[in-house]
Every structure is written in structure tokens, then in C-alpha cells.
Amino acid sequence: MRAPPVNPLPLNASVVIGLSAVVMAMRGEGEAAVLTVRAGPLAGLPSGSFDPVGHRTFELALRAFVTEQTGFEIGYVEQLYTFGDKGRDAPLADLGDGAGADAPRIVSVGYLALTPVAEETDRLAADWANWTRFFPWEDWRGGRPAVLDEVIAPALRKWAAQLKGEAAVEQALARARLLFALDGAPWNEERVLDRYELLYEAGLAAEAERDRRRARGLEAPEPAGFHPALGEPMVSDHRRILATGLARLRGKLKYRPVVFELLGAAFTLSDLQRTVEAITGAPLHKQNFRRMVERTGLVEGLGRFDVETGGRPAELFRFRRELLSTAPVSGLSLPSMREG
Amino acid sequence: MRAPPVNPLPLNASVVIGLSAVVMAMRGEGEAAVLTVRAGPLAGLPSGSFDPVGHRTFELALRAFVTEQTGFEIGYVEQLYTFGDKGRDAPLADLGDGAGADAPRIVSVGYLALTPVAEETDRLAADWANWTRFFPWEDWRGGRPAVLDEVIAPALRKWAAQLKGEAAVEQALARARLLFALDGAPWNEERVLDRYELLYEAGLAAEAERDRRRARGLEAPEPAGFHPALGEPMVSDHRRILATGLARLRGKLKYRPVVFELLGAAFTLSDLQRTVEAITGAPLHKQNFRRMVERTGLVEGLGRFDVETGGRPAELFRFRRELLSTAPVSGLSLPSMREG
DNA sequence: TCAAAAGTGTTATCCTTACACCCATGT
DNA sequence: ACATGGGTGTAAGGATAACACTTTTGA
Secondary structure, eight states: OBOOOOOOOOOSSOEEEEEEEEEEEEETTTEEEEEEEEETTEEEOSEEEOOTTTOSOHHHHHHHHHHHHHSOOOOEEEEEEEEOOTTSOOOOGGGOOTTSTTSOEEEEEEEEEEOSSOOOOOOTTEEEEEGGGTOGGGOOTTSSOHHIIIIIHHHHHHHHHTSSSHHHHHHHHHHHHHHHTOTTOOOOTTOHHHHHHHHHHTTOSHHHHHHHHHHTTOOOOOOOOOOGGGOOOBSTTHHHHHHHHHHHHHHHTTTSOOGGGGSOSSBOHHHHHHHHHHHHOSOOOHHHHHHHHHHHTOEEEEEEEEOTTSSSOEEEEEEOGGGGGTSOOOOOOOOOOSOO | OBOOOOOOOOOSSOEEEEEEEEEEEEETTTEEEEEEEEETTEEEOSEEEOOTTTOSOHHHHHHHHHHHHHSOOOOEEEEEEEEOOTTSOOOOGGGOOTTSTTSOEEEEEEEEEEOSSOOOOOOTTEEEEEGGGTOGGGOOTTSSOHHIIIIIHHHHHHHHHTSSSHHHHHHHHHHHHHHHTOTTOOOOTTOHHHHHHHHHHTTOSHHHHHHHHHHTTOOOOOOOOOOGGGOOOBSTTHHHHHHHHHHHHHHHTTTSOOGGGGSOSSBOHHHHHHHHHHHHOSOOOHHHHHHHHHHHTOEEEEEEEEOTTSSSOEEEEEEOGGGGGTSOOOOOOOOOOSOO
């Protein structure tokens, strides 16, 4: 009795593991930027393929890729998700075209990395890009984005209407309402991936058309033009990985003290608040935010002050990193706001 | 300018993707069981290797493996984590020995599946096993488990003491205290994986010795004997995947209504509470639990009663599944308890 | 009648949200 | 003086955790 009876090994078919990193950092006042590498007309994430002989772990391989391609050393890293579905694995140019029958199957493992402050890089092909370029509808800091009602809602309704079957239409509309906060539904900032996937399914993400053509074996260059309200497309499935990273980060903020990985050794409470706002895309209530930070006990005043603020000098704080190995720590519960 | 400059494809080396499922269901009164397949002396999870040509998605492949090996159709499924580190990928017997230089590199993708009620199966090799067999220290329903202080704490302290370097010793002790709630530290039920990994690192998980021997190219049968306080070992890295699944489920309970995937169409509030307790391994305060469930509005009384309770008949409830597509829903915040 | 399990009422305490207000700096 | 951003006080409302208590069944 020798189970499990694993099915025969597919020795002739090959699998390639693609590793990609969403590297986040703050740039300037309240801008969260992601590290990108230029690939032809589009941006992509730092990435590479795992070498089953040379690489000991995924994480070590990934760190090497990021440093090679961008010149940065990353600190905090966590795995996001492994995508294995056919048709979305649009391979990079170097790997040959996906249409061929003996082309390797590409499995894509995404990672999230956080580093304090986005320094400029000397690599010509590497650059920091505000994530709002890729997901304009995710930024509610200036109130509900107009693109939601002006572009996305009508386009989704049109797509839903042409589906076959009453039930399918209703289900699609319900999904759109829930995810994109239409008809008074509340916004859930964590569902970044679900929103992007709905747009992809509806053919509103520029990558969808490219993948459809490639699946049919047609010539399909990376999309060049795109509707700005629907965000800038990325190489391969990198925008999906970026969406996964942003979603994870937005969720994790609330139960683990990860924001501090994006801040330097000393920061003001406003810096902290701007960072959280840049990630969640939502404005926070200043006074209550400060009280909440105080209650957590995660930060400690340094008695030094930042005079560059334009108003009253702000006290500088530091993250009490020693708590991580001493006590169980949760993140920042976010005081919401009805009015600006 | 054609970046990213992905490093050369390792065409001669091969990668095999192993898919494994942690299938959870309730059995009897307050017992959460995981679906296992017997593999020699040890239990393993239903699993198989992904066929890059034949399988369209990971999830479809996984569902097929579970049905083939156990006869069950699973419903709710979510991906857990992808493990790629060398040395932990102890291959199954069928796949040849891992010591050979040209053996395929095994990457392990874990999944979590939930089904209502664990029916018996007719497959000889498939069986339901209470998860407490594998992680006895995770069950606090009867109070703090004695094994923690009697076996685990001394063993971890002994291991820590022989590490080289004052700092390493202190760090190991701090980790042990935090994870296993020693010296008055609070218990965090979600850190199932971290606890198992610490035990593995300290050589206290039976799988550790097996993997060390295999890494040295030695003969290493699956462990047969083991210390009951340290849990029953599993085939390959399956206990690590099970730990990941339990951790994910314990966390997810609190922010998504997933418990109901483990319950039938009609259940009493006590059934619901026993299910949550069986997963989290912690006793809950009855009255406050009921109030909390009521507040969420996730369930609806059916006006029917269960007379089999042994006391006053309990009202039957159903999960208002329709909420999932109508409104944003969160899970059950768990009212803790100091005293039994 | 009693044990067992279901289910209700009440209260102190803490957290959340919101409001109004004062403080220290540069121009 | 006043604009700008930093920082405090206070109070209503809701959630949490704990207490004691009543109700309905089977043995």
C-alpha cells in the first residue's frame, strides 16, 4: 500500500518559474512609488527566471534580480501569490513566443518588498513610478475619483449588458457595484486585485486584448496607446502582481507594523500619516490618527524637531523596532473620515 | 533598449510543481479533521504534480488530485503559499531520491479547501485525521496544554543554549518565548507556521532529521517513531503546508465569513461556536459569542429546532449566503475568555 | 426534581468618531 | 498679525468582557 499515487511525471514538458518583485518606497511628499524597469514601450517589474540548479531559495534569487536590474538592495520581502493559469503567462520577449506548442509553461511568483525612501538610480532602464499611474481609480485622497463614474461605471455596465443570460448580467452588475462602489455601495480599499481582474475580464485592461491575440497565435505587440482612466498597462502579468502587492500592503498595514519599513530612522507623525494615506489611498482624520499611533506605543518621541515643515516644528519619532522581538505587535487601525 | 534583461534560461534543469491540499471539515462534536492519504508509515495530504501541458490551471489540477485520491469533491479553495527552498522538498518515493544531482527541483504549492461535514470514505488509503494529532500544542480548548511547559519549553531552551554566540542564544530564547507563550507571554493562535518552523529548526520536528540525512545523501526512511508531544510527522513538507493552512484559516475567520463553508445548510449557534473553537483551538465566551453573531447579521433563524441537544432544543440557523454578492461582509470577531 | 444546554439582561470599561480649541514657527 | 501646520481636551455612541439570571427539554 504505497500511496499517494502521484500521476506520472511529465518529464518532456518544461516549466519556468518567473519571479517578480513589487518594490515600494515613498518619494517626496505623499507619493508611494514602485520600482520599474523599462521594457520597450511599457514598464515592468524587476524580474527573472528561477534557476533550479543555481538558486537555493526563491527569495535569494529575487534579491539578486532586483539588484542586477535596478542597483537597489531590498530589505523587507514577503511572497504574494503564485499565478499558474494559462493565457496570462505572456512570456517576455527573450523567452520566445507563447504560441508555440513546445514553449515552456510559465508560472509566476510575485513578491512584495519595502524599502525606506526611493533614491534615484543611475540605471537607465530602472525608474520609480507612482502606483497611481497604473490604478488611477484606487486613489481616493482627493475624494471619489471622477474616472469611476465617468469612464469605468459606464464601460462595465455596457460589458455586463452584452453577456448572455439574465443571471450572468445581474451577477456582473452586482460585482461591479460592490467592487467599484457604485450606486452608494461602500468602497473597500483592499480589493485592488479583484477590481483589476474585473477590468481585465471585461476587456478594459489593455493587457486583455494583447493576451487574447496571443492565445489565438496572432502577432501581439505590447499595447502602446491606452485610456488614461483605465491605467497604464504593464509587461506580462506584472500589473496583476502589482495589484496583488498593493492589496496585500493595504490589508497588512492594519495588523502588522509594516509601514515603518517605508520610513527612515526618524520621521514626523505627519510623515507617517502621509505614508499610510499614500498606500491606502484614503485621507485620514489627523487628530484621531495621532491618538491612535500613541495608543499603540509603536513609536517614541526623540525630543528633536523638524523645522522644515512650514508651520510649527514637528517632533521627530522613531519606530520601536525592539518590540518586534519582545512583545506581540499589531499594526495601525485606521481612523476613517467622512468629511475632508 | 530591451529590458528586463532576464538571465539565461536554465533549459537543461527541470522543475516539478507539486500541488497539495489541506482539506478541512468538521467531524462529530467539535473535531476539525483534515483529509489525509496514507503513504507508508506516515500520513500525507492529497497531492500530485502539475502537468504543464495537460492542466489549464493549478486549481483544476488540484481538484482532480483530491477526487482521484480520496473520492471527495471539494468546494471552497484558496491558495496558501509556494515553497521553493532546497532541502525541504523531500520528494515522494515515486519520484526518485532527492540526493541525485539530476533529480528535478520540487516546488510545492499548498492550497486550503473547506467542505461541510466529513463523510467517511471508502478509499482504503484516504482518511480524516484530527489536526491536533499533528499539532498538539495548538489546542488550548482545555486550557494551556501541558506539553508546552513539560516538553517543548525545556527542549527549546536546551537547543537555544548550545547555539554559538550570546546574541544568537538570546534571540532564540526570545523567539521561543514569544511564539510558545512562555514566561507569561500571551498566546497568538495565528502563528501556527512560525511555531512549527521553530520546532523544525530546533530539530524537534521529526521531519528535520529525515531532511538532514537526505541532504547528506544518506538513506533516510520516513520517520516511524516520534515524541507524541511534538506531533505526528507527515510525508514530504506536508506538515508545513498543514501549518500554513491552519494559520490562514485562523486568521481569515476574523475578517471573512469562511466558517460557514464548514457547516451544513442548517446549524445551531452551538454548532457554529464549536466549529470556531475547533479551528482556533481556544474556548469562547458563549453569551458574548451569540451576541456578536447576532450583530453581524450573517445568520438567520429558521424557526426550526434541533431536539437532539440533550437540553433545551436549540434553534436552527442558516448562513445568509446572498450577502456575499450584495454587501461587503466581514467575519466573526472572537470574544475571548480569561476563565473557562 | 435535577442536570444540561439554550438563551436573556445588565453593567463597567474601552475604543471610535467627532467636535472645538490652543501652540509654535515663518513671512 | 496671520497663515500654516503641529498638537491637546472632551464628550457621545458603540463594542467588549464580565457578571448573574431565566427557559426548556430529557432522564
